[in-house]
Structures are given as C-alpha cells and as structure tokens.
Amino acid sequence: MATTTEAPSETHAPKKRMIRLRPNEMLGERFPAMHLVRSGWFARVLSRTLVVMLVILLISAVFLPWQQTSRGEGQVIARLPQLRLQPVEAPAKGIISSLRDDLREGSFVEEGEVVMVIKPFAEDAERLNEEAVKALTQKLESYQTVYQNNVEQVKSVRDQAAQEIAGAEAEVRSANNSWQKALKDAEEQVFKFEQAKLEREAYDGLVGDVISPVEYSQLENKELSELKKLESLQEATNKAYNDLAAKERDLEGKRRLVEQKILKAEAEVQKAQTDVNTAQKELNEVLTKQGEFDRLDVKSPSRGRIQAIRGQAGTKSVKEGDLLFEVVPDTEDLAVELTVRGVDAPLIHVDDPVRLQFEGWPAIQFIGWPSVAVGTFAGKVIAINPTDSGKGVFKIIVGPLQAGEDGNSAQVDLKRPENIWPGSRYLRQGVRANGWVILKTVPLGFEIWRQMNGFPITIADREPTAEKDGAKDPKMPKMK
Numbered sequence: 001m002a003t004t005t006e007a008p009s010e011t012h013a014p015k016k017r018m019i020r021l022r023p024n025e026m027l028g029e030r031f032p033a034m035h036l037v038r039s040g041w042f043a044r045v046l047s048r049t050l051v052v053m054l055v056i057l058l059i060s061a062v063f064l065p066w067q068q069t070s071r072g073e074g075q076v077i078a079r080l081p082q083l084r085l086q087p088v089e090a091p092a093k094g095i096i097s098s099l100r101d102d103l104r105e106g107s108f109v110e111e112g113e114v115v116m117v118i119k120p121f122a123e124d125a126e127r128l129n130e131e132a133v134k135a136l137t138q139k140l141e142s143y144q145t146v147y148q149n150n151v152e153q154v155k156s157v158r159d160q161a162a163q164e165i166a167g168a169e170a171e172v173r174s175a176n177n178s179w180q181k182a183l184k185d186a187e188e189q190v191f192k193f194e195q196a197k198l199e200r201e202a203y204d205g206l207v208g209d210v211i212s213p214v215e216y217s218q219l220e221n222k223e224l225s226e227l228k229k230l231e232s233l234q235e236a237t238n239k240a241y242n243d244l245a246a247k248e249r250d251l252e253g254k255r256r257l258v259e260q261k262i263l264k265a266e267a268e269v270q271k272a273q274t275d276v277n278t279a280q281k282e283l284n285e286v287l288t289k290q291g292e293f294d295r296l297d298v299k300s301p302s303r304g305r306i307q308a309i310r311g312q313a314g315t316k317s318v319k320e321g322d323l324l325f326e327v328v329p330d331t332e333d334l335a336v337e338l339t340v341r342g343v344d345a346p347l348i349h350v351d352d353p354v355r356l357q358f359e360g361w362p363a364i365q366f367i368g369w370p371s372v373a374v375g376t377f378a379g380k381v382i383a384i385n386p387t388d389s390g391k392g393v394f395k396i397i398v399g400p401l402q403a404g405e406d407g408n409s410a411q412v413d414l415k416r417p418e419n420i421w422p423g424s425r426y427l428r429q430g431v432r433a434n435g436w437v438i439l440k441t442v443p444l445g446f447e448i449w450r451q452m453n454g455f456p457i458t459i460a461d462r463e464p465t466a467e468k469d470g471a472k473d474p475k476m477p478k479m480k
Helices: 025-030 032-036 041-061 125-202 213-294 444-453
Strands: 065-078 086-089 094-099 114-119 297-299 304-307 323-329 334-341 353-358 377-384 393-400 432-443
Touching: 065 393, 065 444, 114 323, 125 213, 334 432, 432 444
Parallel strands: none
Antiparallel strands: 065 334, 065 432, 086 323, 094 114, 114 297, 304 323, 334 393, 353 377, 353 432, 377 393
C-alpha cells in the first residue's frame, strides 16, 4: 500500500523568522559568499570594546583641564628704548667726504667712533667762520669793557653825588641852627625890650617927684638901646632865614643835578648792555654755525653694528636731517613686544606667565596644554601699554624669567632649556614671535561651550556685585 506525502497545509506551515547574520552553518549553506567574508569573533569583540572606550573617552574629555590663553603676535626688541634701532641723520648740509676704511653693512663700531665725515659745500666756510668768531669775540670783549666802565662810572657818580648831597645837607643843618639861634636871641631881646619899656612907662609923669630927670633919661636911653638891639637881632634872624632858604634851594638843585648825572650814566650802561647783547647774539649765531662744522664728524651713538649705509664718499650730497646710516646696539637685554586684542587686554596683568614661539625656531605648541609644548620658551609680562595703538589693539612687553621668580606656578629652574631664551646670535631685534599669555584653567567642556556660544575669555569666578566690588547705584542730582 503506497503512502502519499501530502504537502503541509498553509495552516500548518512554519513561521518565517528574520535571518540573523551570524557565521553559523545555516548562513554558510544559504549565503555562501557572505560566509566567506565573515568577521571573526575577536574582531567583533575588539570593535565593540573600542566603541565603548571612545564613548567613555569623549565623556571624560569634557572634564579634562584646559588652559585658557590670549594669543598675541609681535617681534623681539631691546628692553631699554636707548638700545633699540638708532637712525643717524646728517647734522648739516654738505658732501660725504670720507667713510671708515672697512665700513660695510654689518660692520661693528664702538660708541663715539667716527663713521663718516661730511665736508661743507663752501671750501673756505670753516676758515671764514673761524675769522668771524675771532672778530666777534674781540668786539664782544670791547663792549663788555665799555659796559664795565659805565657801571663803574655810575657807581662813582652815585658816590660823588652822595658826598655832595651830604655836604649840602650839612650846610642846610648849619644854616638852620644859625636861624634857630638868631630866632631865640631875638625872642630874648623882645623880652628885654618889653622890660625896659615897662620900667620907663612906670615913671611917666613922676619925673621930679619920684625920679630925677637924669634917671628918667637913663631909662629912655636903655629902652632905645634895647630897641636897637632888637632890630639888629631881627635883621640877623631874617638874614639867617634867607641863608637857610638859599641853602635848601642849593640842596634841591644839587639833588636834581645828581639825578640827571645818574640817569645819564645809567643810560650809558643800558646802551653798553644793548651793544653787549647784540654782539653776544651775533657771536652765538656764528658759534652755532661753527658747532655744525664741529659735528661734521659723524660718530656712532652706541656700540653695535652698522646697517642701511646711504651714499658713498665724494659722490653723495646730503642736507640736514637726511638718513646716513643705522646702528643696531649690541645688547643681551631683549624683550618681546606683542599685540593683543582689546577684549583680552583687561585680563592680562604684569607678571602673568607667557609662552613664546620665535620665528625660525622649530616648535610644537599645544594651546590648551602649554606644559607639553616643545620648542617654546617661558616669559612673563613686564609692561602693558595704557592706550591702544589706534586700531583697538594693545601692546604688552614680555621679558625672560629670572632666577628665583615664579613662572607658571613653579619655581624657575634656569637649567631647563625652555626657561632660557636663545642668545643674541639667534634671537635678534626684529625677529617675529608668537606668544600665548596663560590665563585661567577651566574644564575642556566649558571651553567648548564658550567657543560654541562665542563668549569671551573670563578669569572671574563670579559676576561683580555691589556688596563685594564696591559698585553702588548712582545718586540722582538734587533739584533746586
């Protein structure tokens, strides 16, 4: 009996399941090509581990410390202004007559060494100027002699006038004394005359009865005698008064005459002084010209090297103020002048640590982690300009660290290469440099958030408040 196999009905058909792409035997039978390129279990475990570690690393990186910095660009300069590039200009017009024999670009010169000699256009200018100086000097000396003589004359006139005035005053005092004496004698004589008159009047009408005619006649004679004496004394008094008036007029006349003599002598002194001043002015002008000739030997203002030489001997005419050459002083005291943004300037303070990268010096700089930078050098802010350069940027001066100073929260070790700047042979004035002023340490996540929002750098832990920072509400003005 034959058996028949019936197809399973749809109701009893197995459920379809999603094929799981695993490297098993069934996958190999149904998808042989995929089975050939399947990955091993070790690769799958490693990939999952790396993905998990990457996620953990990204989450951890948010909390890593990040060093905020303010970047600036600039160049190397000398710390002292007098040791920076010094242009030397022509002190007077003329022709370059000679140069130092071995003078070339980069030649080394000492301070005060003659580098160039300029000859004036007029060949006899120096000789004529010297003759003018000699003539004006003699003229000035003669005027000074006249001035001194006039001063002595004024002194003599004053002394002589004082003597004459003193003599006239003595005569006036003597005449006054004589007048006072005559006046006193006259007053006494008036008293005597009045007495004689009273004695005579007392015996009027009594002649012959009380007094004899002879005695009365004697009284009359006495009265007449006293009257004559009184008249004589009055005349003497008038004469003494007139003599006193004459002496006083003579004194006033002498005083006026003395004043005229003194004014005349002082006028001569002023005239002599004017002549001296005029001669001195002329001499100063000529001496100024001679000083220009003395400065025709152009000297080096400092010890250093020559650059930018202008002109050759005998072929180059110059005028006052023309550039002759430049001197780069030889100095080891160097600094870096950086320009920073105005928004970062309030965050920078003196003694802030700085990392520097010099042009031509290989370096690798990690902005957020300056401690792992290679080829950069340590420095500190030594000065900050109080005003901008006219374009909204500020300049700061960065100097090298010194022994014993605190650089980036660590005691300075000058034996470490990154704390010692290159020598002047490699680090010359004008070399370009990049700098990063080290500010506050913040989490990397905060820095990413700040950069994404475009917020500026901040070093404050909180916003300023009225209680802590002294800010007060402004008072309204009182209305009258």
